[in-house]
Structures are given as C-alpha cells and as structure tokens.
Amino acid sequence: MPQIIDLCATSDIESEDVIRVDREGHSFAVYHAPGGKFYVTSGLCTHEAVHLADGLVMEHIIECPKHNGRFDYRTGEAKGAPACVNLRIFPVTLAGGRVTIALS
Amino acid sequence: MPRPAIRDYSLTGPDGAAAVENGRAGAQWYATPIARARMKQLMQRRDGPAIRDTLIWFAALGLSGGLGIALWGSWRAVLPFAVYGVLYGSAADSRWHETSHGTAFRTRWMNIALYHLSCFMMLREPVVWRWSHARHHTDTLIVGRDPEISSPRPPDFLQLLLKLFAIPGGIKSLRHILLHSLHRLSPEEATFIPPMEHHKVYTLARIWLAILGAIAALCLALHSILPAMLIGLPTFYGAWLSLVFGLTQHAGLAEDVTDHRLNCRTVYMNPLLRFLYWNMNYHVEHHMFPMVPYHALKALHAEIKADCPAPYPSLFAAYREILPALLRQKRDPSYFVPRPAPARAPVSQAA
Numbered sequence: 001m002p003q004i005i006d007l008c009a010t011s012d013i014e015s016e017d018v019i020r021v022d023r024e025g026h027s028f029a030v031y032h033a034p035g036g037k038f039y040v041t042s043g044l045c046t047h048e049a050v051h052l053a054d055g056l057v058m059e060h061i062i063e064c065p066k067h068n069g070r071f072d073y074r075t076g077e078a079k080g081a082p083a084c085v086n087l088r089i090f091p092v093t094l095a096g097g098r099v100t101i102a103l104s
Numbered sequence: 105m106p107r108p109a110i111r112d113y114s115l116t117g118p119d120g121a122a123a124v125e126n127g128r129a130g131a132q133w134y135a136t137p138i139a140r141a142r143m144k145q146l147m148q149r150r151d152g153p154a155i156r157d158t159l160i161w162f163a164a165l166g167l168s169g170g171l172g173i174a175l176w177g178s179w180r181a182v183l184p185f186a187v188y189g190v191l192y193g194s195a196a197d198s199r200w201h202e203t204s205h206g207t208a209f210r211t212r213w214m215n216i217a218l219y220h221l222s223c224f225m226m227l228r229e230p231v232v233w234r235w236s237h238a239r240h241h242t243d244t245l246i247v248g249r250d251p252e253i254s255s256p257r258p259p260d261f262l263q264l265l266l267k268l269f270a271i272p273g274g275i276k277s278l279r280h281i282l283l284h285s286l287h288r289l290s291p292e293e294a295t296f297i298p299p300m301e302h303h304k305v306y307t308l309a310r311i312w313l314a315i316l317g318a319i320a321a322l323c324l325a326l327h328s329i330l331p332a333m334l335i336g337l338p339t340f341y342g343a344w345l346s347l348v349f350g351l352t353q354h355a356g357l358a359e360d361v362t363d364h365r366l367n368c369r370t371v372y373m374n375p376l377l378r379f380l381y382w383n384m385n386y387h388v389e390h391h392m393f394p395m396v397p398y399h400a401l402k403a404l405h406a407e408i409k410a411d412c413p414a415p416y417p418s419l420f421a422a423y424r425e426i427l428p429a430l431l432r433q434k435r436d437p438s439y440f441v442p443r444p445a446p447a448r449a450p451v452s453q454a455a
Contacts, residue, residue, distance in 0.1 A: 017140075017144070047238070048130060048242055049130075054143075055395065056144070056147045056148075056149075056395055058149065058210075063206070063395060064395075065147075065393070065394070065395050066241060066242070066394060066395075067238045067241060067242070067394070068204075068205050068206040068207070068394075068395065070206075081231070081234055081235070081301060082234065082235065082238045084298055084300055084301070
C-alpha cells in the first residue's frame with residue numbers, strides 16, 4: 001500500500017527552481033518547472049550523495065552543485081558523466097495547493 | 105601510533121584506504137551560507153563572456169602562430185612562439201578546467217567542443233580527466249584519494265622544474281594514450297573511472313593517437329618540426345605559466361582537512377593574468393562553489409570574503425609563502441602553512 005507523503009506547498013518553490021524536503025527518512029528534491037508543473041525526484045545525486053536542491057535548474061535539467069552531474073528531472077534520466085545512473089522519480093499529486101507523492 | 109612523515113599519495117595505497125575508513129573520503133565540506141536567491145544569480149550560465157574570451161584567445165593564437173610561421177627559420181620566431189606556447193600550453197589549462205565543470209558557456213555543445221579542444225591542447229584525455237577532476241573536488245588534498253595533488257610532501261624540486269615544461273605529465277599522458285588505445289586502464293584510473301565510461305577512454309585515445317601520428321608524419325614529410333611547433337610541442341614549451349598558476353592553488357597548505365578555506369588560496373591577479381587563468385585565482389571560491397562560472401567568481405569572492413582567510417594581494421605574495429613552505433617541507437614533510445581559520449570554520453584535523 002503506497003504511503004502518501006505531503007511535501008510542501010506549491011507556493012514554496014519559485015518557478016524554475018528546486019527545494020529540498022526531508023520526510024520519512026528520505027530526502028526529496030521538489031521542482032517547479034517552467035510552465036507550472038511540479039516534479040519530485042530523490043534528493044541526492046546518484047554520482048555522489050550531494051543534495052541536488054543546492055544545484056541549478058535550467059528549464060528541465062537539474063545540475064548537481066558539486067560535479068555538474070545533469071539529470072532531466074521529469075524522467076530522472078542521467079544526461080552525462082559524472083552522472084551515469086538515473087534518478088528515482090515519484091509521481092506527483094497536486095491538491096489544495098500542496099505537493100504530495102505516493103511512496104511505495 | 106604516530107603517522108609516518110612520508111605519506112602514500114597513490115590511490116591504491118594505505119592512505120586512501122584509511123581516508124575511506126575514517127570518513128575523510130567523500131566527506132561533507134564547509135560552505136559559507138549564501139541565500140538561495142543570490143546563489144542562483146551567481147550560478148547563472150551565460151554564453152557572452154566565454155564567446156568573447158574564446159574569440160580573443162583564438163585570435164591571439166592565430167596571430168602569434170601566424171607570425172611564428174612567417175618568421176620560421178630566424179631567431180625572430182622565438183618571441184611569437186613563446187607567446188603562442190603560453191596561449192596554447194598554459195591558457196588551455198584553465199579552458200579545459202572550466203569546461204569540464206560545464207560552466208564556461210550556457211550552451212552545452214560549446215562547453216563540450218571547447219573541452220575536447222583544450223583537453224587535446226593540454227594532452228589531458230577528456231574522459232580520464234573529467235573523472236579525475238571530479239575526485240579532486242570530492243576529496244581535495246585528501247591523501248590517497250585526490251589524484252591531482254601537484255606538490256606531494258616532501259616536494260620533489262627536480263619534478264617541479266621538469267613540470268615547468270610539462271615533462272612528467274606529458275610523458276605520462278603519452279604513455280597512457282598508448283595504454284588506452286590498447287583497451288587498458290592503469291590500476292589508479294580504474295579506481296575513479298566507472299566501467300561504463302571505459303569504452304569512451306579507449307576510442308578517444310585511438311583518435312588522439314591518429315592525430316598525433318599525423319602531425320609526426322607531416323613533420324617527417326616536410327623535414328621540419330614546424331607542424332609540431334604548432335600542434336603538440338606547445339603543450340611542453342608553453343606549460344610554465346600553467347605551473348606558476350597551478351602551484352598557488354594548494355601547494356604548501358594543509359592536507360586532510362574538509363574546509364577549502366584551509367587548503368586553497370585566493371590570489372589577486374591583474375586582468376591579463378585573470379584572462380589567461382579564467383579567474384581560477386579565486387580558488388577558495390571555485391572549490392567551495394564549483395558550479396559558479398568563472399565570470400562570476402569575482403562577485404562570489406565579494407560575497408564570501410568576510411568568511412575566508414585574507415586573500416593574497418599578488419602572485420609574488422603567494423610565492424613568498426609557497427617557496428619557503430616547500431623548502432621547509434623538504435626537511436619536514438609534516439609542515440604545512442596554517443591558514444587563519446575564521447570563526448565559523450569547523451574544527452578540522454589538519455595533517
């Protein structure tokens with residue numbers, strides 16, 4: 001049974017930006033994409049455990065602040081070295097101005 | 105048990121294993137707090153500065169190289185080739201470095217194109233150095249983990265002298281290009297290059313070998329070293345400024361600390377040197393926030409300098425510290441230059 005986790009308010013994140021949210025022993029990165037959509041990935045870079053929320057969002061790419069590992073945060077796809085392993089992504093539900101995910 | 109005075113800097117030795125065991129490898133490093141909104145501004149990518157600087161660089165290479173060709177055969181060719189060599193064998197160092205971080209340009213293909221070109225100019229294989237440099241940023245001056253410690257203790261002055269002409273690194277690069285073209289990695293490289301990247305190393309090594317072979321063949325066909333003076337040899341005869349810059353970054357400072365304020369130097373330089381070095385004189389800033397582009401490092405410096413040790417006012421001032429420190433390390437490898445730790449610095453165990 002998936003666990004529903006409330007992460008933040010949609011107003012907590014500027015457009016084309018990311019914030020870090022720690023819940024239930026996990027760290028998540030929550031993105032506000034240009035155009036208004038929200039996405040959630042695991043919060044740590046798959047190259048080395050660096051928090052992606054300190055990185056730079058450029059359109060639909062998140063760049064790790066430490067080594068420039070790049071991911072498409074919509075799909076989790078690693079876009080080139082040193083990021084070689086995809087990010088885990090979580091389906092997002094928006095309700096009442098809140099961003100929630102289902103964690104299985 | 106006291107630590108031995110002479111450390112093992114190899115990536116496969118006991119110091120590296122100890123760094124993993126004691127948590128110095130992949131540790132959390134100190135970073136000066138900066139508001140997210142300001143950090144986003146500083147990290148913003150732009151094409152304009154790097155396009156301007158790259159066009160100036162190419163023009164200067166073309167002009168000095170063209171003069172060198174025109175004056176070839178006379179002593180008057182020495183000066184243009186001296187300039188060409190520095191632009192090639194030293195300025196390319198900061199270009200490969202900045203593009204390895206993907207921060208020079210906003211446009212991705214421009215970063216990649218300049219990365220491959222400047223890597224070739226420095227004889228630094230693109231895939232190997234991308235991973236090596238990632239490790240350098242993860243474990244800066246952590247002995248046994250950082251593959252880019254340029255001045256191990258005790259310093260080897262003959263090696264340093266040879267590095268003025270890129271001889272140790274150049275010979276190692278040529279040996280490794282040959283090794284990689286045979287589909288093999290060194291044991292050290294295998295510690296930081298993941299298996300899924302190995303095929304890229306091998307393919308690029310073969311391409312480079314073909315280019316270097318073509319230059320050598322052209323020299324033989326023309327009975328002249330002029331082609332190699334333009335491509336290949338400048339990596340060596342123009343390397344000296346790269347070493348002069350590079351030693352200021354970390355030489356003589358503390359090993360095995362997790363605070364870049366204690367193991368990096370920020371040195372003020374004039375605009376010409378900053379152009380050649382692409383602002384890497386702001387080295388504390390670069391290490392603390394590697395995703396800030398070179399053109400924003402001066403602004404980042406203004407943002408964090410109150411939380412950092414005083415910068416060095418000139419290259420001369422930096423060397424007034426570095427040279428005596430290296431001489432002392434020759435006698436006492438445990439010596440390092442202590443940097444005044446600002447109030448918020450975490451307690452680190454310096455070695």
